[in-house]
Amino acid sequence: MFRIDFNKLRFLVCDDNPHMRRILRTLLHSFGAREVYEAEDGATALEMYSHYVPDIVITDWAMPIFDGLELAQMIRQPESKGNPYAPIIMLTGHSEKRRVTVARDAGVTEFLAKPISAKGLYQRILNVVASPRPFIKTKTYFGPDRRRNTNSAYMGPERRVGEKHEVMQQPSLLDKARSSI
Amino acid sequence: MAKNSARDIEVTAFATHQIITQPNPLRKVLRRVEKKDMDDPIGRAEQALAGLSGEFKDWMTTEVNRLSAAHDAVRNDGFTKDRRDELFRAAHDIKGDAATFGYPTAAGVAESLCRIIEHAPDLDKVPAELFTHHINAILAIVHENTKLDSISVSAELSRRLRKVADDYLADVNRDRPEHLEVILAPSIVPAE
Numbered sequence: 623m624f625r626i627d628f629n630k631l632r633f634l635v636c637d638d639n640p641h642m643r644r645i646l647r648t649l650l651h652s653f654g655a656r657e658v659y660e661a662e663d664g665a666t667a668l669e670m671y672s673h674y675v676p677d678i679v680i681t682d683w684a685m686p687i688f689d690g691l692e693l694a695q696m697i698r699q700p701e702s703k704g705n706p707y708a709p710i711i712m713l714t715g716h717s718e719k720r721r722v723t724v725a726r727d728a729g730v731t732e733f734l735a736k737p738i739s740a741k742g743l744y745q746r747i748l749n750v751v752a753s754p755r756p757f758i759k760t761k762t763y764f765g766p767d768r769r770r771n772t773n774s775a776y777m778g779p780e781r782r783v784g785e786k787h788e789v790m791q792q793p794s795l796l797d798k799a800r801s802s803i
Numbered sequence: 804m805a806k807n808s809a810r811d812i813e814v815t816a817f818a819t820h821q822i823i824t825q826p827n828p829l830r831k832v833l834r835r836v837e838k839k840d841m842d843d844p845i846g847r848a849e850q851a852l853a854g855l856s857g858e859f860k861d862w863m864t865t866e867v868n869r870l871s872a873a874h875d876a877v878r879n880d881g882f883t884k885d886r887r888d889e890l891f892r893a894a895h896d897i898k899g900d901a902a903t904f905g906y907p908t909a910a911g912v913a914e915s916l917c918r919i920i921e922h923a924p925d926l927d928k929v930p931a932e933l934f935t936h937h938i939n940a941i942l943a944i945v946h947e948n949t950k951l952d953s954i955s956v957s958a959e960l961s962r963r964l965r966k967v968a969d970d971y972l973a974d975v976n977r978d979r980p981e982h983l984e985v986i987l988a989p990s991i992v993p994a995e
Contacts, residue, residue: 623835623836623837623838623841624833624834624835624836625833625834625835625836625840625841625842626832626833626834626844627831627832627833627834628832628844630831630832631829631832638892639896639900641862641865641866641900641904642896642899642900644855645852645855645903648848648851648852648854648855649848649851649852651851652844652847652848652850652851652852653844653847653848654844677828677829677832684891684892684895685892686888686892707825707828709829714899715895715896715898715899715900715917716895717914717990717991718985718988718990718991719988719991720985720988722991735991736898736899736900736902736903737899737900737901737902737903737907737910738899738903740845740848740849740852741845743848744844744845744848750829751827751829751832751833752833754827754828754829756822756823756824757822757823757824758820758821758822758823759820759821759823760819760820760821761819767822
């Protein structure tokens with residue numbers, strides 16, 4: 623069995639509702655987390671994301687001005703200076719399947735519909751910690767692999783085509799810096 | 804926490820996409836333990852949540868007062884984008900929070916209200932009573948009832964309001980298939 627050392631994880635929680643932030647903080651601290659940063663809107667969350675470099679982001683969807691979906695899209699910028707790979711858990715009152723698809727297409731890693739439960743939140747965190755998915759980059763998408771299962775019976779159009787072309791090792795930042803001197 | 808350097812990131816390129824893999828940057832927080840050594844983080848969190856429950860009534864009152872104020876603003880001055888958004892967010896917060904706070908049927912009524920705000924083609928044409936009945940029901944469930952609201956009356960009220968709202972939405976969206984599909988689709992949240 624696996625145990626998560628929550629005290630080594632840094633969380634960023636974004637929700638405009640102070641009651642929900644309090645609940646999330648309580649749950650995360652009870653799991654053992656020490657570092658829980660809170661933002662009440664997407665813009666502040668993005669700033670805190672750059673500053674604190676959290677391991678996991680938990681965000682609401684519906685917020686004024688700059689919502690959780692936009693926050694996810696801003697984080698999932700492959701060319702950004704920050705970390706575009708951090709797991710994002712969307713915790714929302716939206717409960718329609720269509721919303722799950724929209725969140726998934728924005729690069730959200732896990733979707734958790736309210737009402738919140740300790741078990742639901744724990745399981746989503748366990749998923750992102752223990753079973754991270756590879757990232758996919760296309761012309762229109764950058765985020766965790768949206769295929770969780772292989773469906774051999776699938777008959778529709780394919781989003782991805784083409785054979786394996788090459789494997790590119792990304793140069794390290796140090797190498798990049800050296801080559802630019 | 805650990806963050807992989809760019810050197811660890813492997814990119815496999817295909818004609819239309821790239822697959823980017825890297826060692827799990829959070830692997831260091833996972834520890835294999837014997838079952839007997841497993842503690843119970845979920846139980847601990849549930850206990851902590853129960854410890855907050857003394858505040859839930861006050862929190863719920865704050866939420867419904869916000870909804871009531873948003874409704875008053877619409878009733879007095881009509882819908883604008885800001886007033887519509889505030890009414891939706893207030894109802895949406897209740898939809899998400901009320902069950903946690905011990906008022907699951909208030910959450911059901913708030914969900915019905917959210918659906919009207921989201922799917923009615925013209926909010927100015929929605930009968931005012933439809934809003935008023937939903938908001939009065941939420942107020943009544945929270946202010947008049949106890950948390951034992953699973954008992955009959957409020958649950959029945961919630962069911963009936965949802966039925967009226969759904970019938971209305973199905974009628975006004977009969978020429979808008981994309982909305983109709985969403986309205987008729989089942990929720991991903993299991994029913995109570």
